[in-house]
Amino acid sequence: MTGPQHHARAARTAPPGPPRRATLRLLKQLFTDRLALMGDNAEAYGDVVRIAIGPKAMYLVNHPDLAKHVLADNAANYHKGIGLQEARRALGDGLLTSDGETWRKQRRTIQPVFQPKRISRQAAVVAAEVDALVRRLAAHDGPVEILHEMTGLTLGVLGKTLLDAELGGYETLGHSFEAVQDQAMFEAVTLSAVPQWVPLKKQLHFRTARDDLRRIADELVDQRLANPVENGEDVLSRLIASGSDDGASREHMRDELITLLLAGHETTASTLGWAFHLIDEHPEVGERLHAEAVEVLGDRLPEHEDLRRLTYTVAVVEEVMRLYPPVWLLPRIAQADDEIGGYHVPAGSDVVVVPYTLHRHPGFWADPERFDPGRFDPANPDGRPPRYAYLPFGAGPRFCIGNSLGVMEAVFVLAMAARDLELRKLPGYAVEPEAMLSLRVRGGLPMTVHPRTAAARRAA
Structure with missing residues (x-):
């Protein structure tokens, strides 16, 4: 299939990422080795990765062009995200x-x-x-x-x-x-x-x-x-x-x-x-x-x-x-649906550009x-x-x-x-x-x- 209908369907495709059965391993890394969590998944799945942990999904972005999209070209769509939201209790x-x-x-x-x-x-x-x-x-x-x-x-x-x-x-x-x-x-x-x-x-x-x-x-x-x-x-x-x-x-x-x-x-x-x-x-x-x-x-x-x-x-x-x-981490929250690297990123998603892996x-x-x-x-x-x-x-x-x-x-x-x-x-x-x-x-x-x-x- 080609044409606009096919393009719309491709844009709704979720990025690759670890399977649900990896949840316990991901949770352990989230608590004990966040660098390995990012690095291992970028190496395994590519430059856009969906990491689902429980009810939350995080989208890892690991390519210069895609980082530019999130941080500069479409910056208005991305507000401060995970970690910085929690720090607001002290930093206001x-x-x-x-x-x-x-x-x-x-x-x-x-x-x-x-x-x-x-x-x-x-x-x-x-x-x-x-x-x-x-x-x-x-x-x-x-x-x-x-x-x-x-x-x-x-x-x-x-x-x-x-x-x-x-x-x-x-x-x-x-x-x-x-x-x-x-x-x-x-x-x-x-x-x-x-x-x-x-x-x-x-x-x-x-x-x-x-x-x-x-x-x-x-x-x-x-x-x-x-x-x-x-x-x-x-x-x-x-x-x-x-x-x-x-x-x-x-x-x-x-x-x-x-x-x-x-x-x-x-x-x-x-x-x-x-x-x-x-x-x-x-x-x-x-x-x-x-x-x-x-x-x-x-x-x-x-x-x-x-x-x-x-x-x-x-x-x-x-x-x-x-x-x-x-x-080491530039966390954002998507305010509206977006497409990153050909993959669909829904509004409200945590999107992270990771200088450490990049x-x-x-x-x-x-x-x-x-x-x-x-x-x-x-x-x-x-x-x-x-x-x-x-x-x-x-x-x-x-x-x-x-x-x-x-x-x-x-x-x-x-x-x-x-x-x-x-x-x-x-x-x-x-x-x-x-x-x-x-x-x-x-x-x-x-x-x-x-x-x-x-x-x-x-x-x-």
């Missing part, structure tokens, strides 16, 4: 979880803070924070928990560059955000079947964390209201000004601040954790990073213009984010499991894959607003750390990924610090 209607006109207004309010010229002016602040971290590590005796150090760094940078505020006194922030991620993912994988009033340890931790985050956000707003900055360009100043213009509530400001605090530190800290792990696994990469940092920086702090000179360091950051994208797609990446910063060598632009095969910051209208600040921070950290230090994992320590709202190292990353000669002099 911030930039990460909101949709429609609410999201557009929020984006317009915050966008100027991330203008390239303003971010470039923050380079000295970032470099000074990284320098303090490297000096502290160089003087450290014994193992350090490197993820804890990176979280402290990224929160400090976020406070000074985006909020014009000190976050050093809020030591609970990192733990509170962990509890938020744990609860959001728990609700997502249990389909919110466990009532929120059930006094599970996880849910009790979440309530305490949510109250802590709200308290911190309120304190930051109160401090700025008490000490306003004339013509302030930071997020706090813009939120307060926006509130006076359109009647936005204190709750709105709180939601935006909590969202910014999470998104602004978690992704960069996770990327740096994976970077130090991979550099330790590939010492030749560490030596090349060291040589480039010595050649470009000498003994001085990096400047924004150095991003064009630290080409290998930038390539390392990009390759780290290929293998371990900080945002970045390992053998059709677009040679030897995809291998760590190879040379893939991003600017001297070989023809070696780069199609635009939508690499999505560390998402794509389309919801492309990550803070990508330039995050990359600058990561590059400065790797360059200065490689110049002054060697970081080594504890012997026998197993590194495993944990796929929450971000892709982090499970259980932390203890490392020993070995200062190079120049770093020892600086620390002294």
